[in-house]
Amino acid sequence: MAHLDQLQTFLVVANTLNFSEAGRRLSLPRATVSARIKALELRLNTQLFLRSTRKVALTQEGAEYFLVAERLLNELNIIEESFMQRSYLQGQIRLSVPVEFPQQSLVSLLADFAQLHPKVTVQIVVTDKALNLVADRIDIAFRGRSVTTQDLIARKLGETPLLLLASPSYCNRHSALIKAGDWHKLAVLDPLRLIPFAAATPPVDTTSMALARSFAQSGTAIALLPKQFCTDQISSAVLESITSPSQLPRLPVYLVYASGNRLAKRVRTLKDFIWENRQKYHLV
Numbered sequence: 347m348a349h350l351d352q353l354q355t356f357l358v359v360a361n362t363l364n365f366s367e368a369g370r371r372l373s374l375p376r377a378t379v380s381a382r383i384k385a386l387e388l389r390l391n392t393q394l395f396l397r398s399t400r401k402v403a404l405t406q407e408g409a410e411y412f413l414v415a416e417r418l419l420n421e422l423n424i425i426e427e428s429f430m431q432r433s434y435l436q437g438q439i440r441l442s443v444p445v446e447f448p449q450q451s452l453v454s455l456l457a458d459f460a461q462l463h464p465k466v467t468v469q470i471v472v473t474d475k476a477l478n479l480v481a482d483r484i485d486i487a488f489r490g491r492s493v494t495t496q497d498l499i500a501r502k503l504g505e506t507p508l509l510l511l512a513s514p515s516y517c518n519r520h521s522a523l524i525k526a527g528d529w530h531k532l533a534v535l536d537p538l539r540l541i542p543f544a545a546a547t548p549p550v551d552t553t554s555m556a557l558a559r560s561f562a563q564s565g566t567a568i569a570l571l572p573k574q575f576c577t578d579q580i581s582s583a584v585l586e587s588i589t590s591p592s593q594l595p596r597l598p599v600y601l602v603y604a605s606g607n608r609l610a611k612r613v614r615t616l617k618d619f620i621w622e623n624r625q626k627y628h629l630v
């Protein structure tokens with residue numbers, strides 16, 4: 347039991363990098379947290395943390411131990427959950443979503459999930475970086491690309507069409523060029539780098555869909571963007587669609603998670619909830 351207490355305390359300190367905060371989360375005095383870490387380091391004959399008056403950081407050995415310890419504790423929790431057959435779920439789930447993921451769809455989905463499972467908390471990590479699910483402690487991720495490792499599963503939620511969009515003022519100023527299909531003189535912002543034909547270089551460039559949409563609304567250029575990302579602007583006539591000279595690609599959305607039986611019950615439940623309700627919440 348003492349070893350398990352040390353392990354759990356180590357994981358909380360490693361996550362917070364703050365002994366006082368770890369004590370608050372564990373409802374323990376800071377001295378007890380410190381004593382458990384010292385006892386663990388003594389037992390392992392390894393320094394796990396670098397400590398100063400202002401900063402706490404994992405050593406290389408501590409980071410290696412963290413990955414293994416968290417996996418083992420997760421596996422223990424999975425086994426205990428299966429034995430206990432609890433009628434409710436509890437714990438934290440870390441969910442990674444792209445920066446431009448439809449916010450209202452995500453909010454509606456997670457709000458309904460919270461109603462069903464009030465003891466589960468979902469920590470949302472917003473980034474366009476393809477995080478390492480193990481190293482970055484991500485349970486589930488929404489991604490625009492599939493995966494290449496056998497340790498992960500990527501289920502395709504669907505696809506959203508891409509549209510060439512511009513403001514009415516831009517379309518009016520360049521109506522002759524648009525009608526003639528003279529794309530060498532029409533500037534196109536392509537934040538996703540998916541345009542299938544040659545067009546004029548825009549006066550600005552960005553990989554942000556939000557910025558590309560704003561530039562299109564300002565009349566600066568045409569933008570190639572997912573239809574779902576611009577639904578409100580299209581319906582309000584702030585942006586209008588322009589016929590493409592060639593077939594435009596579609597943007598896939600994948601649900602990515604660990605393979606096998608490595609998922610805790612709460613993670614499996616959210617993963618299944620997302621998959622079963624992907625159309626209801628208009629995720630794609």
